[in-house]
Amino acid sequence: MADPDGVALDERKWALRREMRARRTTLTDAERAAASRAVAWHVLRHLPCRERPRISLFWPLAEEIDTRPLLHILYALGAEPLLPRMQGKGRPLVFHRWSPDLPLVQGPFGVMEPPPELPPVLPEIVLAPLLAFDRRGHRLGYGAGFYDRTFDAVEAAGGAPLRVGLCFACQEVTEVPVDETDVPLDLVVTEEGPVVLRPTSGLS
Numbered sequence: 001m002a003d004p005d006g007v008a009l010d011e012r013k014w015a016l017r018r019e020m021r022a023r024r025t026t027l028t029d030a031e032r033a034a035a036s037r038a039v040a041w042h043v044l045r046h047l048p049c050r051e052r053p054r055i056s057l058f059w060p061l062a063e064e065i066d067t068r069p070l071l072h073i074l075y076a077l078g079a080e081p082l083l084p085r086m087q088g089k090g091r092p093l094v095f096h097r098w099s100p101d102l103p104l105v106q107g108p109f110g111v112m113e114p115p116p117e118l119p120p121v122l123p124e125i126v127l128a129p130l131l132a133f134d135r136r137g138h139r140l141g142y143g144a145g146f147y148d149r150t151f152d153a154v155e156a157a158g159g160a161p162l163r164v165g166l167c168f169a170c171q172e173v174t175e176v177p178v179d180e181t182d183v184p185l186d187l188v189v190t191e192e193g194p195v196v197l198r199p200t201s202g203l204s
Helices: 004-024 029-046 068-076 146-156
Strands: 054-056 080-085 094-097 125-128 162-166 187-190 193-196
Touching: 029 068, 029 162, 029 187, 029 193, 068 080, 125 146
Parallel strands: 054 080, 054 125, 125 162, 162 187
Antiparallel strands: 080 094, 187 193
16 A cells, blocks of 8 residues: 555645646747746856866757757857766666767657767766756656656766756746655756755856
């Protein structure tokens, strides 16, 4: 029999996911594009991209922050933008270098990702998508736990990445329901600017 508290927590998470998906759909295409440009500027202005050039982004889904302009800008500035690749259910993501001429392949959930034959790279900054965040540093993802496992796996491999959420300001909530497997973020960047969640974030 499932633990009653565990069931309640899952229900709270899924209810919040439904609410936040609906909230995000209220943004117009113009608002989403303007917010994406602002987020890119804040990342370049405030994150230690020169000191930590191996920066993982994500290929955006339709309603997420559009990270593609930022990918191109980071590459042009001499950073090492990375994209994650899914290895399967219950496994952490792996990261590969991205370049404008890299042919991407469609992975699970329709996400474009690098081909598997590329060598893996440990990121120094991980920019992660999310559905909701709170000021305690907690992040609500899509429910598969990929980024929580990935943060643990990167640290186990000797990395110490800066954990950053990218989203719209409307995705902030008072409290995200969490359990012991949820890994907190260091900061979140929205169109309104960076939100420092942990004092050790190294934000400039």
